[in-house]
Amino acid sequence: MNDSKNMILAVVLSALVLLGWTWASNKYFPPATPPSTKVEYGKQVALPQPVPQPPKTLQTRAQVLSASPRVQIRTSSLIGSINLKGAQIDDLLLVRQKQTIGRASMPVRLMSPLGAPGAYVAEFGWTAQGTAAPDLNTVWTADSSDLTPGHPVTLSTQMPDGVRYQLKIAVDDGYLFTVRQSALNASGKPIVLRAVGLVSRATKSTDPTTWTNHVGPISVFNDAANYKVDYKTLDEENQRSFNNVNGWLGFTDKYWLTALAPSGGAMSADFRRSPSGGYQGDYALAPQTVAPGQTVTTQARLFAGAKEKAYLDRYEDAGISKLSKSIDWGWFEFFMRPIFKLLLFLFHLTGNFGFAIIGLTLIVRTILFPVAQKQFASMAAMRKVQPKLKAIQARFKDDKARQQQEILKLYQAEKINPAAGCLPIVLQIPVFYALYKVLLVSVEMRHQPFILWIKDLSAPDPLTPLNLFGLLNFNPPTALHIGILPILVGFTQWLSMKLNPQPMDPAQAQVFAIMPWVLIFVFAPFAAGLQLYWITNNVLTLLQQWWLYRKFGLHLADTHPVHS
DSSP states (O other): OOHHHHHHHHHHHHHHHHTOOOOOOOOOOOOOOOOSEEEETTEEEEOOOOOOOOOSSOOOHHHHHTTSOEEEEEOSSEEEEEETBTTEEEEEEEEEEESSSSTTOOEEEEEBOTTSTTOEEEEEEEEEESSOOOOTTOBOEESOSEEBTTBOEEEEEEOTTSOEEEEEEEEOSSSEEEEEEEEEOOSSSOEEEEEEEEEEESSOOSSOOBTTBOOEEEEEETTEEEOSOOHHHHHHHSEEEEEEEOEEEEEEOSSEEEEEEEOSSOEEEEEEEOTTSOEEEEEEEOOEEEOTTOEEEEEEEEEEEEOOHHHHHHHHHTTOTTGGGGSOOOTTHHHHHHHHHHHHHHHHHHSOHHHHHHHHHHHHHHHTHHHHHHHHHHHHHHHHTHHHHHHHHHHTTTOHHHHHHHHHHHHHHHTOOTTTTHHHHHHHHHHHHHHHHHHHHOGGGTTOOOSTTOOOTTSOOOOOGGGTTTTSSOOOOGGGOOOHHHHHHHHHHHHHHHTSOOOSSHHHHHHHHHHHHHHHHHHTTSOHHHHHHHHHHHHHHHHHHHHHHHHTTOOGGGGSOOOO
16 A cells, blocks of 8 residues: 555544544423432431522622622632632632733633622532521631632631631642631530532533533542533533532533532532523532530632643642543543653753644654654565556456456565555554644643744644735635645645655546645644644655655656556
C-alpha cells in the first residue's frame, strides 16, 4: 500500500475517532415534583432544600455585593468574598485566568451572588430537629475581615435557644477551601443535627456538552466517576439521588469546577433542578444526636477554580478521590495522560506550547523512524516491481480476478507486504487524538500563544485570506473561515503526496489529487495547535522522504503512475 493510501486511511480513521456522531432521543413525560423527605438511616429525614434562585428583576453585581457585610478572599489564585448573610461563598474571580486573550481582559468569574446575573454559590450548614438551624437570613459574625492562605476566618452565630454554630474556613494558594463545621448544644435538651453542603447555580454552563467532553453535574462516588447525569437529565427528571456514598460532587464547565468533598463517613447526595430553573448539587451526612453541653464537628472541602492538573493531583494526594476525573479524558485516558505530561514537560523546557507541540511531533517521528524505514523499503520494492505489475495488467486486462491472483503471486515471490506502509500512520492516530483531547479539555492549553498571529493554540487559526487577513471589514461564515494554518496543512500534504507513487487507477488518482485540498476544510475548525502538529508532521515526512529517496537511490521519476 503506497503512502497516498496510507494518508487516506489516516484521515478516515482520524475522522471516525475525532468527529464521531451524536444522537439524542427526546422524552415528553411530565417531570415529577422532587420529594421533600426520604427514608434514610431507618427513619424519615428532611432534605436540604435548594437555594432560592435570584428574582426575575436582577440587580448589578456591585449592588448585591455592597448590600451585606463580607469577608474578603485574597490568594494568588482567587479573589472574592464570603457573604456573612447566609454564610455563602458567592463571589470568586480566577486571578490567573482571563476571559479573553486581550491585554485588558478581566479575570474569569466563577461564582456570583444571588440576585445578580449568573448566580453561582456554595454553602455549608446544618439541618436540625429540636432546634433552629441557620438559614439564608442569618447574619454571621466573623473574627477577621480577610481570608488568606495561612489565616483562616471563623464565622459564628447563635440561635435563641443557645445552640451556637461555627464555620472555620481556610483557603490555600490554589483553589481549595477547607470548612470545619461545629455546633455547641447549649439549649439544655438533646438535638439532632445533620451537616449539609450545597453548590447552586442559576443557569446552565455556557459550555456545551459534547460526546468528547462532559459539562454539567459531575461526581465521584465510591471511587467511580459519574458522567451520566447532565443538565438534560435534571430537566427531565428534576432530581437524581445517591444514598450511602463516599466521594465528591459538583458542577464542571469545560475548564472550571466546583466540587464538594465532605469528610466523616457516608452521605446522601442529590443533583436537582429547582422550580425556578436553577441547578444544585448537595449532600447530607448522617444525623447526629447532640446531648446538652456537647459539641459536634465535621469537615468538608470545596474545590472552586480552574481544572489545572497540578492542583487536581495535589488534592487527590490530600484525599479527594479521583478529582482529576473532572477532566473528561475519555476512553483513552491511559494514553492521553502521558502525552499531556510530555507536553507539559516540553512546555516548561521551551516556554511555549507551540514549540512543545513541535517537539512532541519530533519525538513521535523519531520513535517511529525505524518503522518508517521499513515502510519506505517496502515502497521501494513496490517501485522496482512496477514493470512486472504493468506486464501483468496488460496481459490480464480483461480478467481482473486472474490479474489480482498474479499480482499476489508476484508479491509473495518478491516478499513484499503491500500493507506494511499502514503501520506508521496507524501508530500516529492515538497521538493525534490525544493531542486533540488535550487541546480541547486542558485549561493549561487555554489562551496559550505560539508566534506571530497565533495567540491561542486551543482555538482555530483566526487569520484568513478571504477577508485579506482582516483588512476588509468582513467576517466569513464559519464554514468558509479558512485560516493560514489549514491552508498550509493542505499544501504540505499535497507536496508529500507528490513524492509518493501515484495510483494506477486514474479515478483513484483523481480522488487522491483533491484530498489535500479537502483537508483544508476538514482542519479549518480544529484548534491551531492540532493544525501545527499536522503541518510539522508533513514537513518531517517530506524531509524523511527526501533523505530516504537518496539512501535507496530512487528518483522522482519513480513516482510516476503505472497505467494498465
